[in-house]
Amino acid sequence: DTLAVGDGANDTAFEVVNPRGSHAVAVGIDQPVTVDVRGSVGYYCAGMNDGGNVTVHGSAGPGVAENMMSGSVVIEGDASQYAGRLISRLIQQKPAAVLGLATGSTPVPLYRDLIRQHREEGLDFSRVVTFNLDEYVGLSSIHPQSYRQFMQANLFDHINIPLTSTNVPDGRALDFELHCRQYEQKIHDSGGIDLQILGIDSDGPIAFNE
Numbered sequence: 001d002t003l004a005v006g007d008g009a010n011d012t013a014f015e016v017v018n019p020r021g022s023h024a025v026a027v028g029i030d031q032p033v034t035v036d037v038r039g040s041v042g043y044y045c046a047g048m049n050d051g052g053n054v055t056v057h058g059s060a061g062p063g064v065a066e067n068m069m070s071g072s073v074v075i076e077g078d079a080s081q082y083a084g085r086l087i088s089r090l091i092q093q094k095p096a097a098v099l100g101l102a103t104g105s106t107p108v109p110l111y112r113d114l115i116r117q118h119r120e121e122g123l124d125f126s127r128v129v130t131f132n133l134d135e136y137v138g139l140s141s142i143h144p145q146s147y148r149q150f151m152q153a154n155l156f157d158h159i160n161i162p163l164t165s166t167n168v169p170d171g172r173a174l175d176f177e178l179h180c181r182q183y184e185q186k187i188h189d190s191g192g193i194d195l196q197i198l199g200i201d202s203d204g205p206i207a208f209n210e
Contacts, residue, residue, distance in 0.1 A: 080109035083197075087114060088123055090195055096127040098187070100196035101155075103132070103147045107197050111155040118159045125161040129190050131183075133198075135169040137176070146171060 087110075090097050101107070117123040132147060141148040148168040156166055167186065173179035187193060 080113050083110050084113035084117060088117055091128060097194045098190050099128060099130045100193040101130050101132050102197045102199045103150045104199040106199035108154055115158040125159045128161055129165045131187055132168040135171040137171050139171040
């Protein structure tokens, strides 16, 4: 494991590269610290006092960052890769995980990372079940502008998930209220959502909640 402490002993910043598979702890006290946590199991970083600034590169493991007494912690990394690792760990722990998925531009980098993990690292989706949030009313599942086709093009067609395990609401259901109740029941029967992906807009709305 790696421990990095900037304690004001000198006036130069220093950088620590954390070994893959270990834990990283970085504390900046009056002095800047840079720590690379890519590949780490987890990390704790704290910035204390003026000048005690910690810069975190990457975010492969779960972590805690605290700003204390005018210090600061800045995390610089790819959020999609961090989210991808969270999903990967979930699937490894629970191969039949139930994922709630979203469309739009926000999750696309995440889906690309999941595809990469499947191709390069053998991430197995064969028992995973997915439920999408929504679909356009009036569009069939084969319409090129439908969310079903979005998911096929951006994720499903590139991983080993059975088509029958992927669920997207029916935009041409005859009774939408009944269809939504049945969709909710199917989620319940599958054990509920283990992890839900939501989109966020540039001005703050999350999952269409303005």
